[in-house]
Amino acid sequence: MSNAPRRADARRNRERILQAAFEAFAADGRLVPLDDIARRAGVGAGTVYRNFPTKEALFRAVVTTRIEQIVEDAEALRDADDPAGAFYGFFARVVERAMYNHALCDALADDLSGFDTCGVDDRFTAGLGVLLRRAQAAGAVRSDVDVQDVRALMVGAMHMERAHRREGRRGRMTLLASDALRPTTKRNETLDPRNGTRCEICGNPITPAPTGRPARYCSASCRQKAHRRKQAAAKSG
Amino acid sequence: MSNAPRRADARRNRERILQAAFEAFAADGRLVPLDDIARRAGVGAGTVYRNFPTKEALFRAVVTTRIEQIVEDAEALRDADDPAGAFYGFFARVVERAMYNHALCDALADDLSGFDTCGVDDRFTAGLGVLLRRAQAAGAVRSDVDVQDVRALMVGAMHMERAHRREGRRGRMTLLASDALRPTTKRNETLDPRNGTRCEICGNPITPAPTGRPARYCSASCRQKAHRRKQAAAKSG
Amino acid sequence: MSNAPRRADARRNRERILQAAFEAFAADGRLVPLDDIARRAGVGAGTVYRNFPTKEALFRAVVTTRIEQIVEDAEALRDADDPAGAFYGFFARVVERAMYNHALCDALADDLSGFDTCGVDDRFTAGLGVLLRRAQAAGAVRSDVDVQDVRALMVGAMHMERAHRREGRRGRMTLLASDALRPTTKRNETLDPRNGTRCEICGNPITPAPTGRPARYCSASCRQKAHRRKQAAAKSG
Amino acid sequence: MSNAPRRADARRNRERILQAAFEAFAADGRLVPLDDIARRAGVGAGTVYRNFPTKEALFRAVVTTRIEQIVEDAEALRDADDPAGAFYGFFARVVERAMYNHALCDALADDLSGFDTCGVDDRFTAGLGVLLRRAQAAGAVRSDVDVQDVRALMVGAMHMERAHRREGRRGRMTLLASDALRPTTKRNETLDPRNGTRCEICGNPITPAPTGRPARYCSASCRQKAHRRKQAAAKSG
DNA sequence: AATGAATGAGGATTCATTCAT
DNA sequence: GATGAATGAATCCTCATTCAT
Numbered sequence: 001m002s003n004a005p006r007r008a009d010a011r012r013n014r015e016r017i018l019q020a021a022f023e024a025f026a027a028d029g030r031l032v033p034l035d036d037i038a039r040r041a042g043v044g045a046g047t048v049y050r051n052f053p054t055k056e057a058l059f060r061a062v063v064t065t066r067i068e069q070i071v072e073d074a075e076a077l078r079d080a081d082d083p084a085g086a087f088y089g090f091f092a093r094v095v096e097r098a099m100y101n102h103a104l105c106d107a108l109a110d111d112l113s114g115f116d117t118c119g120v121d122d123r124f125t126a127g128l129g130v131l132l133r134r135a136q137a138a139g140a141v142r143s144d145v146d147v148q149d150v151r152a153l154m155v156g157a158m159h160m161e162r163a164h165r166r167e168g169r170r171g172r173m174t175l176l177a178s179d180a181l182r183p184t185t186k187r188n189e190t191l192d193p194r195n196g197t198r199c200e201i202c203g204n205p206i207t208p209a210p211t212g213r214p215a216r217y218c219s220a221s222c223r224q225k226a227h228r229r230k231q232a233a234a235k236s237g
Numbered sequence: 238m239s240n241a242p243r244r245a246d247a248r249r250n251r252e253r254i255l256q257a258a259f260e261a262f263a264a265d266g267r268l269v270p271l272d273d274i275a276r277r278a279g280v281g282a283g284t285v286y287r288n289f290p291t292k293e294a295l296f297r298a299v300v301t302t303r304i305e306q307i308v309e310d311a312e313a314l315r316d317a318d319d320p321a322g323a324f325y326g327f328f329a330r331v332v333e334r335a336m337y338n339h340a341l342c343d344a345l346a347d348d349l350s351g352f353d354t355c356g357v358d359d360r361f362t363a364g365l366g367v368l369l370r371r372a373q374a375a376g377a378v379r380s381d382v383d384v385q386d387v388r389a390l391m392v393g394a395m396h397m398e399r400a401h402r403r404e405g406r407r408g409r410m411t412l413l414a415s416d417a418l419r420p421t422t423k424r425n426e427t428l429d430p431r432n433g434t435r436c437e438i439c440g441n442p443i444t445p446a447p448t449g450r451p452a453r454y455c456s457a458s459c460r461q462k463a464h465r466r467k468q469a470a471a472k473s474g
Numbered sequence: 475m476s477n478a479p480r481r482a483d484a485r486r487n488r489e490r491i492l493q494a495a496f497e498a499f500a501a502d503g504r505l506v507p508l509d510d511i512a513r514r515a516g517v518g519a520g521t522v523y524r525n526f527p528t529k530e531a532l533f534r535a536v537v538t539t540r541i542e543q544i545v546e547d548a549e550a551l552r553d554a555d556d557p558a559g560a561f562y563g564f565f566a567r568v569v570e571r572a573m574y575n576h577a578l579c580d581a582l583a584d585d586l587s588g589f590d591t592c593g594v595d596d597r598f599t600a601g602l603g604v605l606l607r608r609a610q611a612a613g614a615v616r617s618d619v620d621v622q623d624v625r626a627l628m629v630g631a632m633h634m635e636r637a638h639r640r641e642g643r644r645g646r647m648t649l650l651a652s653d654a655l656r657p658t659t660k661r662n663e664t665l666d667p668r669n670g671t672r673c674e675i676c677g678n679p680i681t682p683a684p685t686g687r688p689a690r691y692c693s694a695s696c697r698q699k700a701h702r703r704k705q706a707a708a709k710s711g
Numbered sequence: 712m713s714n715a716p717r718r719a720d721a722r723r724n725r726e727r728i729l730q731a732a733f734e735a736f737a738a739d740g741r742l743v744p745l746d747d748i749a750r751r752a753g754v755g756a757g758t759v760y761r762n763f764p765t766k767e768a769l770f771r772a773v774v775t776t777r778i779e780q781i782v783e784d785a786e787a788l789r790d791a792d793d794p795a796g797a798f799y800g801f802f803a804r805v806v807e808r809a810m811y812n813h814a815l816c817d818a819l820a821d822d823l824s825g826f827d828t829c830g831v832d833d834r835f836t837a838g839l840g841v842l843l844r845r846a847q848a849a850g851a852v853r854s855d856v857d858v859q860d861v862r863a864l865m866v867g868a869m870h871m872e873r874a875h876r877r878e879g880r881r882g883r884m885t886l887l888a889s890d891a892l893r894p895t896t897k898r899n900e901t902l903d904p905r906n907g908t909r910c911e912i913c914g915n916p917i918t919p920a921p922t923g924r925p926a927r928y929c930s931a932s933c934r935q936k937a938h939r940r941k942q943a944a945a946k947s948g
Numbered sequence: 949a950a951t952g953a954a955t956g957a958g959g960a961t962t963c964a965t966t967c968a969t
Numbered sequence: 970g971a972t973g974a975a976t977g978a979a980t981c982c983t984c985a986t987t988c989a990t
Contacts, residue, residue, distance in 0.1 A: 013949095034984075034985065034986085038952090045985090046987085046988080050950080055984095055985065149413060152401035155400040156394060156397035156400070156410065159346065160392060163345075172386070173390070177390075177417060246968075250974080280975070283962080283976055284976075291960090292960070507963055509973095519965085520966085520967080520973070529965090582874070619887070623884070627884070630884065633820065634863040640859065650864065653890075654887050654888060719990085720953080721990095755955045755956055758955075760981095761953065761954075766980095
């Protein structure tokens, strides 16, 4: 990126600011005082302003970075074998990432156009669109929704999760929201955990085997995805 | 209410403050400066404080009033002939009222307990619960969701509507969210307006007649409800 | 007084305001909001302003009233048989009345001249002066102090009492302050309660009798004074 | 102190704030608006808050600093040759410093415990206690008073001085208050300046010599102390 | 290039005083 | 005359942004 400073220590500072800002914005939204961010990053307030002209610009940079990761996720799934799993898994992961992250949530709800770090928004829409259309072609998603609908549904799901903190029900609202997208015949009646289990990744139902340890994921690929996802989460806080 | 002042001008002021606060909070959420509210109401800041001990108290009063109207709506539908229409219509109306109203939206998402204007939250939950259970008994709502799910879904729908401002699509996300609640066999595939139409009130599909002016509502009772709703909206701003 | 309104209810209001103000000022000093006083008096704020042009004026009126009572006390002692008892008893009573009364304390410390309720300050000084000179003539007070010294010493004693709240030591600092006024040979070495007792009223030492119930006051007249004082205290709160 | 900023200008500002606060609090007590202090210090309000988290904290810092100086004074006298002079001189100096200083006066009257700048209060009590006990052992202070009495008497003396502003009588009430502490036989009858003079430092009587310039201090050591005291006063404002 | 100090507008709240009812 | 509602200046404190070191 052109914004990256030449000197090594300056580059390091930029990273630390972004990281600190990410954490702070995630926890408290745009309201965190900039000084707090600077302190968490271990730099002076002035240094933040050297790197980002405005608090708002910092916010956008943070969010852009985050969405870029999401976009990469989407693009990696572009040719996945299982269009349904790819789509619903992506849906769930986006919600999971953003649901306790005020900043990201706002960003996905707002229009990101006007951001200087150009194109993330478009790339996000495009990536999601590919997954959506493939899933629709595979008959896994109803045909009367478009990519804007799905995006809005994601935003809604984030807020639902937040509005619904009940112990042990994390992800329940995401599943419910997904159901709005499934074609009639594919709908699960298994929201109630007593009625069966669903794959945490793609939301497909898991047929319980009569013997052996109960399956947690619907397939090997989903198990693998869950693993990678945990590692990523550990790293990015 | 016992809070109402005796003098006529004071009562008028109290109303103006509530009205101004309603508008301001609706537009910008809790963040609006109290001075702005006072100015919009055409009174001094002190007058606001005479009526409400705290900005937060004012916020709660505004929101409580609003929710009380909603609760009355719910309670009026308690014995409606058409449980499905009653439930989905109520769902849509709550979302409609709150979707551009940051204050109300926050209030429904948060827990309202702790509010001094006692019981609104509980009454809301209770009223919604009645509608939900009747609709479930009538087979119009899937049986694996409870009242907290529905409440969270409402909150989600409000945000979806906000995240999805496209001209002519108002209410689309509400319908989509509702679909998450319908049992498999009842699901509509008509979200796309080209594929058919649904009643704005209860969300039921409208079978287009080959002749005559296209129907907008599914029944006379829904037409009547829509009419009353418009009038109420006009009055309360 | 010329300030007294003609109508009976108005006069009653004036009294209630003065009483409420007395209590409020005594407890919290000049800082109490005027609205609080009005509420305690059971009248509107406007009524207070009808009677007293300013909060400050009300304060002065309250204090003046109070000091008038003290002045009457002094004037009643003008010809007392026991000049020493009269002086030291008066000293102790003034301190006792004012020590937890912020308002009165301030008033005695400040110069009251400039007050519209004319003459209290002068009358206080005059009354105290009489008692002082008679006690000096009787050899009970050192001759190198004047009335201003005594007044200042009273103010000091009030603050000492406040600064010295130890259980069971009420009045100790007043006695100590009095000692500064006694001529050398009359000084008590009995401040420590274990070393003997002193009359609560006039501060004279009480010679313990070998038999009978221990004496509390030095004379019948002091016992009587203490009695009257308790009754007065009960009435005025 | 660890609170001192590294940068020179910041340190200067901190000093100016403390100085301005000292003056303002001294003159008007805790009530001075913080903005006034800021203005007097020539800084913005924010700068004050950078240095002291609260107005109250600033007040405490000011007062603590002042009391620390006093404590040092007391500790320096711990082994003085002349216990009587040490005690009475210290007494007079504390009163002198605090008498027109509302802040310090309040602080000495209140309990300072709870202050974060730990121990000043205890150190003050301890230092005063040493001086008191030595003076008592030397027969210069009556034996029935304890350190709390003396502290309260100091507070009283400050208020007396304030209540007694007569030209040329500065310190008179302090001497009078001291007299309450002297054992009977040591009491001076020389409060009236016409009857003789007393050392400003230790309060001992000065026997006027028939010839030569009238003595102002009772001894060379007191003259020296007075000199040092003036210089210190000049420095600290 | 970094630091962290300074700024000062702005926001919530209080309260003496005035004034419509 | 009484009431209590309205006013708005004043006060404490916060925080985005600028700037001296």
